[in-house]
Amino acid sequence: MTEARMGAQDLIIRGAHVLDPGSSLDGIMDVRLSAGRITEVGEGLRGVRTLDAGGLHLFPGFVDVHAHWRTPGREDEETIETGSAAAAAGGFTSVVMMPNTDPVVDKPVVVSGLVRRIERESRVRAYVSAALHEGLEGKRLTEMRLLKEAGTFCVSDDGLGTQSAGVLKNGMLYARSAGLPVILHCEDHTLATGVVHDGVAAALAGLPGSPGSAEDVATAMALVLATETGAKVHVTHVSTALSAALVSFFKGRGDITADTTPHHLTLTDELVSTLEGLYRVNPPLRPDEDRISVGDALASGILDFVATDHAPHAASEKELPLEEATPGFLGQETAFSALYTDLVHSGKLSLSRLIETMASAPGRWVGEAGGASGACGITPGAPADLALVDLSGEWTVRADALVSRSSNSPYLERRLKGRVVGTMVGGEMVYDGIGVKFGARA
Amino acid sequence: MLTRNFLTLEGVSREELRDVLDLARVHAAGHGGLSLAGRTVCLAFFEASTRTAVSFELAARRAGADVISISEKGSAIQKGESLIDTVVTLDALGADAIVIRHPSVGAARLAARYTDAAVVNAGDGRGQHPTQALLDLHALSIAVGSFDDLSGQKVAVVGDVLHSRVARSVIPAFQAAGMEVALVAPETLLPGESEAWGLPILPSVDDAIDWGADILYALRLQNERMTGDSPRVPSVAEYARYYGVARRHLRDGVLVMHPGPVNRGVEISGDVVLSDSSLIPAQVASGVAVRSAVLAFATGVAQKAAA
Numbered sequence: 001m002t003e004a005r006m007g008a009q010d011l012i013i014r015g016a017h018v019l020d021p022g023s024s025l026d027g028i029m030d031v032r033l034s035a036g037r038i039t040e041v042g043e044g045l046r047g048v049r050t051l052d053a054g055g056l057h058l059f060p061g062f063v064d065v066h067a068h069w070r071t072p073g074r075e076d077e078e079t080i081e082t083g084s085a086a087a088a089a090g091g092f093t094s095v096v097m098m099p100n101t102d103p104v105v106d107k108p109v110v111v112s113g114l115v116r117r118i119e120r121e122s123r124v125r126a127y128v129s130a131a132l133h134e135g136l137e138g139k140r141l142t143e144m145r146l147l148k149e150a151g152t153f154c155v156s157d158d159g160l161g162t163q164s165a166g167v168l169k170n171g172m173l174y175a176r177s178a179g180l181p182v183i184l185h186c187e188d189h190t191l192a193t194g195v196v197h198d199g200v201a202a203a204l205a206g207l208p209g210s211p212g213s214a215e216d217v218a219t220a221m222a223l224v225l226a227t228e229t230g231a232k233v234h235v236t237h238v239s240t241a242l243s244a245a246l247v248s249f250f251k252g253r254g255d256i257t258a259d260t261t262p263h264h265l266t267l268t269d270e271l272v273s274t275l276e277g278l279y280r281v282n283p284p285l286r287p288d289e290d291r292i293s294v295g296d297a298l299a300s301g302i303l304d305f306v307a308t309d310h311a312p313h314a315a316s317e318k319e320l321p322l323e324e325a326t327p328g329f330l331g332q333e334t335a336f337s338a339l340y341t342d343l344v345h346s347g348k349l350s351l352s353r354l355i356e357t358m359a360s361a362p363g364r365w366v367g368e369a370g371g372a373s374g375a376c377g378i379t380p381g382a383p384a385d386l387a388l389v390d391l392s393g394e395w396t397v398r399a400d401a402l403v404s405r406s407s408n409s410p411y412l413e414r415r416l417k418g419r420v421v422g423t424m425v426g427g428e429m430v431y432d433g434i435g436v437k438f439g440a441r442a
Numbered sequence: 443m444l445t446r447n448f449l450t451l452e453g454v455s456r457e458e459l460r461d462v463l464d465l466a467r468v469h470a471a472g473h474g475g476l477s478l479a480g481r482t483v484c485l486a487f488f489e490a491s492t493r494t495a496v497s498f499e500l501a502a503r504r505a506g507a508d509v510i511s512i513s514e515k516g517s518a519i520q521k522g523e524s525l526i527d528t529v530v531t532l533d534a535l536g537a538d539a540i541v542i543r544h545p546s547v548g549a550a551r552l553a554a555r556y557t558d559a560a561v562v563n564a565g566d567g568r569g570q571h572p573t574q575a576l577l578d579l580h581a582l583s584i585a586v587g588s589f590d591d592l593s594g595q596k597v598a599v600v601g602d603v604l605h606s607r608v609a610r611s612v613i614p615a616f617q618a619a620g621m622e623v624a625l626v627a628p629e630t631l632l633p634g635e636s637e638a639w640g641l642p643i644l645p646s647v648d649d650a651i652d653w654g655a656d657i658l659y660a661l662r663l664q665n666e667r668m669t670g671d672s673p674r675v676p677s678v679a680e681y682a683r684y685y686g687v688a689r690r691h692l693r694d695g696v697l698v699m700h701p702g703p704v705n706r707g708v709e710i711s712g713d714v715v716l717s718d719s720s721l722i723p724a725q726v727a728s729g730v731a732v733r734s735a736v737l738a739f740a741t742g743v744a745q746k747a748a749a
C-alpha cells in the first residue's frame with residue numbers, strides 16, 4: 001500500500017474476530033477500509049482512525065434476496081427508508097425488493113421510479129425485482145428487457161406464484177432471453193386453500209389447512225421447467241422436507257438455487273394453536289419434521305441460503321382471527337439472532353455455515369445476477385459491506401423497539417442471543433447499535 | 443434436395459440453386475423462350491394465401507400453362523385422406539404439376555406419393571416454403587450483383603423462427619449459397635433445440651449489426667404471438683425495440699428483406715419498409731419469374747444441368 005492511498009480517511013477495524021467463509025478467514029485480525037472498500041486484512045494494521053472491535057465478530061454484510069418494503073402503495077406498513085433501516089439493524093447490507101406492491105412493479109416507469117427513490121432513501125444496497133407477468137396474474141409477460149434497462153434486477157410473481165406450467169415455461173424462456181433470474185414462489189392454489197399448514201394443530205383447532213403438497217407440486221413443476229429451459233431459477237422460501245428433496249434431485253440439472261426463511265428454520269405450526277393472526281404466514285409454518293429436514297438441507301448445502309421474506313403488515317391486518325389475518329412476518333431485524341439462538345447456539349448449525357448462508361452465498365447470487373460488482377466478502381478490493389455482531393449480547397424482541405414501521409414479528413417478547421451492533425455499507429455506518437466511536441490513534 | 447418435386451430446401455446444393463436462378467433470370471429478362479404451353483398446372487391451396495397463390499397463377503399463365511385452381515375451406519380437407527383424394531383427382535385430370543399450400547408440415551411430401559405429377563410445395567405448416575427462399579435469393583443476387591456474390595455475405599434471420607416455414611427454407615438456402623447466417627429471436631420464438639442449426643443466436647438486431655450483418659431478414663410476427671392469454675412476447679414496444687428493424691440499422695448499405703405481409707412498426711419500422719435499403723418490393727417482383735422457372739423444371743420443360 002502506498003503512502004498516498006493510506007490517507008487520513010482510512011479506518012482500521014481493530015481486533016474483531018473476522019469470520020468470512022467465502023474468504024476462508026476465521027480469527028482475530030484487523031481490517032483496513034479506504035474509500036468505501038476493504039483494502040487490507042491482517043494483524044497490527046495502523047492508521048489514524050480506528051474502531052476498537054475487540055470482543056465483537058465481524059462478518060460480511062448479510063444479503064437478503066427476498067423482502068417486501070411495501071413501496072409503492074403501503075407506505076403505512078414500510079417504506080424504503082424504514083425497510084432499509086430495519087435491514088441495516090439486522091446486519092443486512094443488500095436487499096432485493098419484491099414486486100407485489102400497489103401498483104405492481106411491472107412497468108419500466110415504476111422500476112425507474114423505485115431506482116431513483118432507492119438512491120435517495122435506502123441505507124443499504126437495494127435491488128428491484130419486477131413482476132414476471134403483468135399484475136402478477138400469470139398471463140401476459142412483462143416487458144422484461146425494457147424493465148432490465150430501467151434497472152430491474154430479477155423477476156418474480158412472488159406472493160401468487162405462476163399456476164400454469166405452459167405459462168411458467170414461456171416466462172422462464174423469455175426471462176432467459178432478457179438475462180434476468182427468476183425467483184419462484186411455488187404454490188399451487190388448487191391445493192393451498194387453507195390458512196395454516198394442514199397438520200395436527202389445524203385439525204385440533206379447526207383451522208382450514210393447506211397441505212405440503214401445495215408447495216411440493218409447484219416446486220416440482222418449477223424445477224422440471226427450470227431444467228428444460230435452462231433459465232436461472234431461484235426457488236424461494238422452501239418449507240417442506242419434500243420440496244428440499246426435490247431441490248436436491250434437480251440441482252446440477254439446471255441453473256437452480258433455493259432458500260428458506262429464518263422462521264421456517266426456527267418455528268413450527270404448533271404456534272397456530274394460539275389462534276393468533278400474527279402467526280399466519282405463507283408458506284405456512286410446518287411441523288417439526290419439516291423444520292428439521294429444511295434445516296438439514298440448509299446445513300448440507302442443498303438449500304443455498306437464507307432469505308427473510310420480510311413482510312411488514314399493519315396491526316389492523318394482523319390483530320384479527322387467524323383466518324382473516326394477512327399472511328406475513330417481519331424478518332430482517334431478527335434473522336441473525338433467531339438463527340444464531342435456535343440453530344448455532346444449540347449446535348445444529350455451525351456459525352461459519354450460518355454466515356455462508358446469510359452473506360457469502362446470497363452475495364454470490366446477487367453478484368452473478370449483476371448486483372454489487374467485483375469481489376464480495378472480507379477481502380481486499382471488495383466493498384466495505386460489513387456486519388459487526390456481539391455474539392454474547394442478548395436482547396428481547398419488543399414491538400416498540402423494532403426499527404421497521406410494522407411490528408408483526410413472530411419472535412415478539414422472545415429473548416434472543418447474538419446482537420448486531422453495527423452495519424456498514426461501502427464503509428459508511430448505516431446502523432449503529434452501541435454508539436460506535438471512531439477513536440483517533442497515531 | 444430438389445428432384446422433379448420442389449418439396450424442401452433442406453440439403454439443397456449450390457448448383458441446384460444456381461440452375462433455378464439462372465433460368466429465372468433469363469426468363470425475367472424476357473428471353474429464353476420458356477414455355478409451359480400444353481402443360482397443366484393445378485393450384486391446390488388448403489390454406490389462405492394471397493401473394494403466393496397469385497404469384498404462382500401468374501407464373502403459370504404467363505408461361506402459357508393451363509391452370510386449374512382449387513381452394514377448399516374448412517377442416518374436412520385438412521385431414522390426410524382428403525388431401526390424398528384431392529391429389530388423386532387432380533392427377534386423374536391430367537395435372538403435370540400440383541402446387542400445394544397446406545397448414546400441416548409434410549403435406550406436400552405426402553401428396554407426392556399419390557401422383558405422377560410434380561409436386562411443388564407452396565408452404566406446409568411450419569415446415570418449408572421453398573419458392574419463397576428461391577425468390578429471395580433471386581432478388582438478393584440482383585441486389586448484390588450476382589449469385590456468386592452472395593458467397594460470404596452475412597444475413598441475420600430475425601424474429602419468429604419457431605413458427606416460420608420461411609425460416610426453415612431460407613436458412614439452408616442462404617447456407618447453400620455460401621452465406622453466413624445468424625438468428626435473432628427471444629427463446630420464446632425459437633424451437634427448444636435451436637442449437638440444432640449450429641448458428642449464432644443473437645439477442646437483438648443491434649447485436650446483429652455488431653456481428654456484421656449485411657442483410658437483415660425479418661420474419662412476420664403473427665398477431666396471436668402478441669395477444670391472447672400467454673403471448674410469447676410482452677408487447678409490440680418491447681418487440682420492436684429489440685427485434686424490429688429500424689432506420690438506425692441501415693448504415694453501411696445494410697439490406698432489409700421480409701417475406702410479407704409486413705406488420706409495420708413491429709418487425710420493421712414504417713419508414714424502412716419502402717426505403718432504398720428495402721428489398722421487399724423486389725422480393726415480390728421476383729416471385730413470378732422464379733416460380734415460372736420452378737414450374738418449368740417441375741414439368742420437365744427445363745432440365746437441370748446438375749441433375
